[in-house]
Amino acid sequence: MKNQNEQHTNKVLPFTISDKNTSLPNIVVSTSESMKRIEELQIFVKDVMVKGIDYGLINGFSKPSLLKPGAEKLCDAFGFSKVVDVVNRIEQWEAGIFAYEVKMTLIRKDNGLIEAEGLGSANSKEAAFKHQDPYTIVNTVLKMAKKKSAHRCYSFCNKIKWHLHTRY
Numbered sequence: 001m002k003n004q005n006e007q008h009t010n011k012v013l014p015f016t017i018s019d020k021n022t023s024l025p026n027i028v029v030s031t032s033e034s035m036k037r038i039e040e041l042q043i044f045v046k047d048v049m050v051k052g053i054d055y056g057l058i059n060g061f062s063k064p065s066l067l068k069p070g071a072e073k074l075c076d077a078f079g080f081s082k083v084v085d086v087v088n089r090i091e092q093w094e095a096g097i098f099a100y101e102v103k104m105t106l107i108r109k110d111n112g113l114i115e116a117e118g119l120g121s122a123n124s125k126e127a128a129f130k131h132q133d134p135y136t137i138v139n140t141v142l143k144m145a146k147k148k149s150a151h152r153c154y155s156f157c158n159k160i161k162w163h164l165h166t167r168y
Helices: 031-048 068-078 138-167
Strands: 080-092 097-108 114-123
Touching: 031 068, 068 080, 068 138, 080 114, 080 138, 097 138, 114 138
Parallel strands: none
Antiparallel strands: 080 097, 097 114
């Protein structure tokens, strides 16, 4: 049988109620403040978001999804600025191979803290670009990597998606 020190060598903390050092996060917003924020968000969705433009049904899904314009409206409402960086770039012009990895960061304008980050990548060998001249789609590949990073970055919006599901 392993002793307690051997059990913790994989850096996983077990959850025990008697232990004051659990890995569970603490609630930092009161119930009334949380309810106020949810109500404000519901009013924003009702008054500002446009069905079919900001959110809507996507083929194959029964519940509404948040769309890019809606995610961008939420970023503006929450006071986020976007920073986009190309973190990895492969451009082999002689072989017609182009690949980009892009990171988008959402930064709170009020305090400068990072709210979310997302990585996205795209390359000229993807199925979407298979039958195209790689030299004419370089910018499109870069834009696709940026779009994918934005999609992952906006995943913070998943926190509020249930408002669309339960209200509309």
